[in-house]
């Protein structure tokens with residue numbers, strides 16, 4: 001069965017889904033996106049993702065083409081049509097099609113493109129063994145809180161990580177870690193508290209981060225929302241990252257140095273477990 005995608009109101013085979021040459025997403029990167037995890041055929045934290053989408057669209061003045069209920073129906077329909085049980089749903093909204101000119105077009109309609117990607121999340125080997133990250137300078141613009149489709153800095157950062165034998169890049173500004181190329185960055189102190197950078201224009205407000213912080217509070221884990229340096233990360237008891245398409249993943253090496261004993265730590269394992277239970281949904285978690 002060919003993969004089915006959604007484009008501007010229609011579900012169709014991916015080979016038939018064509019975006020016009022003059023789309024402003026293609027020409028300017030003029031658009032925003034979302035990525036939502038799927039476990040047991042169920043969208044994880046979808047409301048919070050749709051809330052962030054609304055904010056991103058508002059910040060760049062693109063009208064939201066759908067209500068939350070409509071977005072949810074489209075996402076669920078696409079998951080169903082692709083028989084996907086685990087992976088993620090990606091969608092993007094661009095300012096639409098118009099002759100190339102910087103000013104907002106007056107008569108363009110937003111382009112909406114959505115696809116699914118099947119992927120193992122709950123039993124991903126990386127989540128068992130942990131991953132390596134490298135640190136790179138954060139070269140991005142000043143509105144990283146907007147989930148823009150402009151990802152050139154992240155493409156370069158993650159490619160550099162790959163070439164160094166690592167799986168993610170942690171971006172660094174003024175000596176402090178901002179976030180991962182496509183994930184939020186955390187460390188655990190020797191006293192067992194979690195350290196994560198506070199929300200600001202310097203990072204994307206990660207939805208997995210938000211859920212995880214909520215769960216940690218309920219679990220009685222001490223949270224420190226503050227900046228942390230690369231040296232502090234080298235010296236941490238544990239490190240991990242979060243994202244909608246990976247949930248919680250241990251970071252066991254930073255710039256080639258093992259974090260503590262180079263194995264996933266107990267706080268990270270506990271948080272991954274808590275997140276998996278939430279993502280699996282109430283019925284399944286109770287089994």
Ligand code: PMP
Nearest residue numbers: 182183184204206207208243244
């Ligand atoms: N930061 C960046 C730069 C990202 O691209 C992502 C994933 N899209 C995240 C953080 C994690 O956000 P979320 O938990 O919402 O996937």
